Amino acid sequence: xxxxxxxxxxxxxxxxxxxxxxxxxxxxxxxxxxxxxxxxxxxxxxxxxxxxxxxxxxxxxxxxxxxxxxxxxxx
Amino acid sequence: xxxxxxxxxxxxxxxxxxxxxxxxxxxxxxxxxxxxxxxxxxxxxxxxxxxxxxxxxxxxxxxxxxxxxxxxxxxxxxxxxxxxxxxxxxxxxxxxxxxxxxxxxxxxxxxxxxxxxxxxxxxxxxxxxxxxxxxxxxxxxxxxxxxxxxxxxxxxxxxxxxxxxxxxxxxxxxxxxxxxxxxxxxxxxxxxxxxxxxxxxxxxxxxxxxxxxxxxxxxxxxxxxxxxxxxxxxxxxxxxxxxxxxxxxxxxxxxxxxxxxxxxxxxxxxxxxxxxxxxxxxxxxxxxxxxxxxxxxxxxxxxxxxxxxxxxxxxxx
Numbered sequence: 026x027x028x029x030x031x032x033x034x035x036x037x038x039x040x041x042x043x044x045x046x047x048x049x050x051x052x053x054x055x056x057x058x059x060x061x062x063x064x065x066x067x068x069x070x071x072x073x074x075x076x077x078x079x080x081x082x083x084x085x086x087x088x089x090x091x092x093x094x095x096x097x098x099x100x
Numbered sequence: 101x102x103x104x105x106x107x108x109x110x111x112x113x114x115x116x117x118x119x120x121x122x123x124x125x126x127x128x129x130x131x132x133x134x135x136x137x138x139x140x141x142x143x144x145x146x147x148x149x150x151x152x153x154x155x156x157x158x159x160x161x162x163x164x165x166x167x168x169x170x171x172x173x174x175x176x177x178x179x180x181x182x183x184x185x186x187x188x189x190x191x192x193x194x195x196x197x198x199x200x201x202x203x204x205x206x207x208x209x210x211x212x213x214x215x216x217x218x219x220x221x222x223x224x225x226x227x228x229x230x231x232x233x234x235x236x237x238x239x240x241x242x243x244x245x246x247x248x249x250x251x252x253x254x255x256x257x258x259x260x261x262x263x264x265x266x267x268x269x270x271x272x273x274x275x276x277x278x279x280x281x282x283x284x285x286x287x288x289x290x291x292x293x294x295x296x297x298x299x300x301x302x303x304x305x306x307x308x309x310x311x312x313x314x315x316x317x318x319x320x321x322x323x324x325x326x327x328x329x330x331x332x333x334x335x336x337x338x339x340x341x342x343x344x345x346x347x348x349x350x351x352x353x354x355x356x357x358x359x360x361x362x363x364x365x366x367x368x369x370x371x372x373x374x375x376x377x378x379x380x381x382x383x384x385x386x387x388x389x390x391x392x393x394x395x396x397x398x399x400x401x402x403x404x405x406x407x408x409x410x411x412x413x414x415x416x417x
Contacts, residue, residue, distance in 0.1 A: 027184050029183075040337070069326035
């Protein structure tokens with residue numbers, strides 16, 4: 026996931042949200058677009074958080090694995 | 101705007117799948133429903149073509165073909181530059197979005213019929229025309245990937261591709277039924293108690309299965325990322341805008357504008373995947389089907405068509 030795809034996702038969320046609110050303000054069906062904006066935001070945020078957590082977890086596991094043992098400290 | 105009754109069946113199928121409830125249609129029945137819808141839409145269009153066909157239809161058809169060829173050219177750079185997809189994947193997905201979905205068109209037609217909004221009855225002709233150009237443009241966009249093959253391999257591959265483009269089930273049945281309806285004219289009315297009266301019921305059954313199919317691929321969105329979901333929402337909105345603008349240029353009625361906006365917004369998930377699997381075997385078929393079937397189809401059915409209808413009826417008429 027690169028930066029340009031993040032910008033595209035943010036633009037898509039903003040577009041659907043603004044369009045939805047505008048439609049609601051003129052008494053047209055806008056809730057669908059607002060719901061879509063919320064789902065896209067949740068997906069974008071959720072998918073960016075999940076690998077980050079996985080990276081943290083793997084870093085922790087690696088640091089535990091590489092932690093000096095008693096034997097190392099003695100040496 | 102109230103939810104249409106056929107759309108409610110899509111929601112039922114989708115909810116059942118999300119709740120892991122076992123609604124499973126036999127594969128043969130799903131195939132039969134697809135054949136029924138293609139023939140019913142084609143026949144209806146053919147009968148109208150015999151009645152209303154005139155010289156302006158040729159000009160309109162050329163504009164529609166150009167429209168179908170243009171849409172992938174907008175989608176491709178977005179997918180490649182912003183999405184960071186490979187040239188082959190970007191070209192394949194762009195072709196899906198330039199082509200059309202018969203099911204989405206059937207839903208739009210059913211909604212217009214239910215609300216008694218009139219439209220140009222020969223629209224199925226445009227559906228058949230829109231199936232083809234996007235595939236050709238998609239292949240041109242991906243051409244760098246196929247240049248390495250030898251001339252003999254290229255010729256064999258091209259034959260297969262042309263066969264898939266022009267003789268796939270969707271194009272063949274839709275065009276065939278259109279021609280039969282056009283040739284038979286009023287005689288086709290004998291078939292309409294079956295293909296006309298049962299249309300909405302069959303569409304409801306078909307959408308029940310489509311809801312299940314669309315949601316069964318939902319987990320793949322986690323794998324492909326939020327970009328593809330965002331693209332699956334933005335591209336239909338852009339396609340619908342282009343379609344509505346073209347409909348206004350061609351002086352279509354309000355119903356015709358809604359239908360062309362819907363066609364511009366829809367993405368193929370039957371004809372194009374079959375053609376792309378032959379022409380671009382390296383393209384990720386699962387990625388493009390997930391985008392068109394799991395994101396764009398539900399978006400159009402649940403949000404898009406009511407939106408295009410409301411905007412057209414309130415601002416363009």
